[in-house]
Amino acid sequence: MSGxxxxxxxxxxKTVEGTLFDVKSSIAKDLKTVQAxxxxxxxxxxxxxxxxxxxxxxxxxxxxxxxxxxxxxxGIEKADEEMARYDAEFAKSMSHEELKALILAANYLNVKDLxxxxxxxxxxxxxxxxxxxxxxxxxxxxxxxxxxxEKLRNENEWAFNGVEQD
Amino acid sequence: MNCEKLSNPSMHKKxxxxxxVNKAKEQSIMENKNQNDKSKSIHDILPLDLIHIILLRVxxxxxxxxxxxxxxxxxxxxxxxxxELHFHHSPAATNACFFMKNDTTAYLVYLDDNDASEKLVxxxxxxxxxxxxSVLGSCRGFILFHRDPHFLVVWNPLTGSSKRxxxxxxxHRSSKPPGPRIGYDVYLHGFGYDASQDDYLLLVGWCxxxxxxxxxxxxxRTNSWIxxxxxxxxxxxxxxxxxxxxxxxxxxxxxxxHWAPWDLKDYRDVIIIFDLxxxxxxxxxxxxxxxxxxxxxxxxxxxxxxxxxNDDCRNTDIWVMKEYKVHSSWTLYQIPCKDFRPLCLSxxxxxxxxxxxxxxxxxxxxxxxxxxxxxxxxxxxxxxPYRERNNVYTESLLPLPSxxxxxxxxxxxxxxxxxxxxxLASCSPGLWCSFEV
Numbered sequence: 001m002s003g004x005x006x007x008x009x010x011x012x013x014k015t016v017e018g019t020l021f022d023v024k025s026s027i028a029k030d031l032k033t034v035q036a037x038x039x040x041x042x043x044x045x046x047x048x049x050x051x052x053x054x055x056x057x058x059x060x061x062x063x064x065x066x067x068x069x070x071x072x073x074x075g076i077e078k079a080d081e082e083m084a085r086y087d088a089e090f091a092k093s094m095s096h097e098e099l100k101a102l103i104l105a106a107n108y109l110n111v112k113d114l115x116x117x118x119x120x121x122x123x124x125x126x127x128x129x130x131x132x133x134x135x136x137x138x139x140x141x142x143x144x145x146x147x148x149x150e151k152l153r154n155e156n157e158w159a160f161n162g163v164e165q166d
Numbered sequence: 167m168n169c170e171k172l173s174n175p176s177m178h179k180k181x182x183x184x185x186x187v188n189k190a191k192e193q194s195i196m197e198n199k200n201q202n203d204k205s206k207s208i209h210d211i212l213p214l215d216l217i218h219i220i221l222l223r224v225x226x227x228x229x230x231x232x233x234x235x236x237x238x239x240x241x242x243x244x245x246x247x248x249x250e251l252h253f254h255h256s257p258a259a260t261n262a263c264f265f266m267k268n269d270t271t272a273y274l275v276y277l278d279d280n281d282a283s284e285k286l287v288x289x290x291x292x293x294x295x296x297x298x299x300s301v302l303g304s305c306r307g308f309i310l311f312h313r314d315p316h317f318l319v320v321w322n323p324l325t326g327s328s329k330r331x332x333x334x335x336x337x338h339r340s341s342k343p344p345g346p347r348i349g350y351d352v353y354l355h356g357f358g359y360d361a362s363q364d365d366y367l368l369l370v371g372w373c374x375x376x377x378x379x380x381x382x383x384x385x386x387r388t389n390s391w392i393x394x395x396x397x398x399x400x401x402x403x404x405x406x407x408x409x410x411x412x413x414x415x416x417x418x419x420x421x422x423x424h425w426a427p428w429d430l431k432d433y434r435d436v437i438i439i440f441d442l443x444x445x446x447x448x449x450x451x452x453x454x455x456x457x458x459x460x461x462x463x464x465x466x467x468x469x470x471x472x473x474x475x476n477d478d479c480r481n482t483d484i485w486v487m488k489e490y491k492v493h494s495s496w497t498l499y500q501i502p503c504k505d506f507r508p509l510c511l512s513x514x515x516x517x518x519x520x521x522x523x524x525x526x527x528x529x530x531x532x533x534x535x536x537x538x539x540x541x542x543x544x545x546x547x548x549x550x551p552y553r554e555r556n557n558v559y560t561e562s563l564l565p566l567p568s569x570x571x572x573x574x575x576x577x578x579x580x581x582x583x584x585x586x587x588x589x590l591a592s593c594s595p596g597l598w599c600s601f602e603v
Contacts (some may be wrong), residue, residue, distance in 0.1 A: 040172060088168060092219060100212060103212060103216065104212065104334050107213070119216070119219050119223060120218050120257075123219050123220050123221070123223035123224045123258070126220075126224065126232075127224045127225060127228045128228060129230065131231060131234045131235055134232060134235050135235055137237070138212060138217070138235075138237050139211045140211070140235060140238075140239070141236070142235075142236060143236050143237050143238075144234070144236070144237065152233060152234050152240070153234060155326070156230040156231060156233065156234070
């Protein structure tokens with residue numbers, strides 16, 4: 001391709017619900033799963049790429065995040081501060097269910113930076129919470145018998161001090 | 167005075183972590199891609215590899231509790247490889263300050279930008295120890311105690327695993343200094359890790375009745391003593407051989423144990439180093455402008471640091487060796503606080519430490535590198551004992567070599583020395599935890 005490209009190529013993505021999103025190819029590069037699909041295709045991809053595991057709400061959030069981060073990075077000063085502020089707001093705006101759904105979507109689409117940020121957010125959320133809270137959050141069933149659990153808690157009794165109330 | 171910022175090593179770890187977990191990620195991508203289309207509900211459970219990655223970002227002290235979530239989580243957290251990965255690559259802060267409150271209880275204090283939180287832990291002594299003991303040093307999440315008259319105890323507060331080693335065979339042969347003296351000062355102690363052998367080593371340097379200096383080393387992996395007299399420097403002058411005059415315990419860093427002497431003037435202004443892989447001694451010289459003759463040695467932001475009160479007694483000088491073994495990289499930071507003991511760096515590279523407020527109360531202070539006070543929070547009930555050194559240690563869930571192999575012998579030995587086994591964690595057969603009260 002020559003160096004003159006005024007209009008960036010647009011890629012169309014289709015979510016589970018059938019919603020179409022037009023995405024700049026520079027943004028699509030951050031969706032590594034999508035990029036791999038494009039790279040694998042022999043011809044130029046013209047029809048919408050279906051994303052059978054991604055819902056509209058999640059894709060919308062992911063694109064929002066990526067668009068903003070691209071914008072910050074192309075700006076010159078104070079990008080770090082603005083990004084940090086945006087990230088904090090972004091994390092706060094989601095419920096725990098939404099956070100989990102977003103991680104799954106980001107994982108599927110292989111959006112590295114966002115995934116790292118979300119993983120850290122979840123780690124921050126769970127670190128000082130009770131065991132029951134963590135089970136609820138991840139939808140995990142307790143497979144300990146009451147006796148086993150009692151014993152394990154006693155062994156690690158000191159670790160249960162200072163835990164936040166649910 | 168230099169105002170260059172100190173860098174917090176956990177920032178570097180963040181980058182390393184990205185790289186390390188890529189492989190796990192690739193696999194999960196492929197699995198997800200190949201997954202059949204199913205309608206995803208928001209209650210879908212996160213895949214295990216994501217949980218693994220998330221747990222790597224949770225500070226270690228919270229992980230013990232999370233073992234109770236489920237058996238799968240327990241085995242994930244107890245896994246040796248997970249402990250190694252977490253120790254080396256987790257960006258979560260892992261530094262804790264260890265204070266002995268009294269003979270049977272201790273505190274782990276976690277300092278960060280805003281607060282000091284503490285947890286009570288119990289050292290592995292079945293009942294009140296009959297003799298004096300003190301903290302000598304730490305390595306990879308293990309704390310080394312010395313118990314009079316001739317015991318060394320290695321203990322990981324977070325897993326509870328511990329081991330007691332006696333060096334009575336040395337005590338009988340070593341010369342005794344005249345006059346009353348605390349036992350362990352007569353010996354040079356060191357504690358470190360040899361990565362090439364995956365072994366923890368305890369060093370005891372001593373002098374026999376003929377005035378000959380010896381170095382003995384206990385390997386936790388082989389459970390045996392090895393003699394390293396050949397390593398003792400003979401031609402470096404009599405000054406370096408005065409083992410009893412070096413701060414006992416040493417500081418383990420970069421694969422070597424480091425000691426600073428009681429009095430620099432007698433020892434040609436050096437820090438002595440023993441490399442645990444090469445088994446050789448060497449020295450680093452201290453900055454010429456160091457005004458105090460008996461500074462304390464510590465680690466700040468993954469750099470060696472010497473600190474001492476200034477001549478005018480109002481400031482504390484902290485010299486940080488920004489580049490290991492590069493003499494010209496010694497950089498001075500002055501803190502306008504009397505008797506300030508730097509403990510660790512905050513995530514911003516500010517210096518957190520203990521000092522004295524008015525009325526002889528201790529407290530925690532955060533200073534930036536220019537010496538401006540950023541924060542002060544009240545101290546806890548612990549008073550810093552006079553002899554205490556190196557009480558900041560890096561937490562880990564790593565096991566002792568003896569925990570992995572030879573489980574039964576260990577159990578027997580523990581019963582012999584009076585440490586009660588509270589039972590095995592029900593998850594991982596290879597690793598067991600015991601917690602003494």
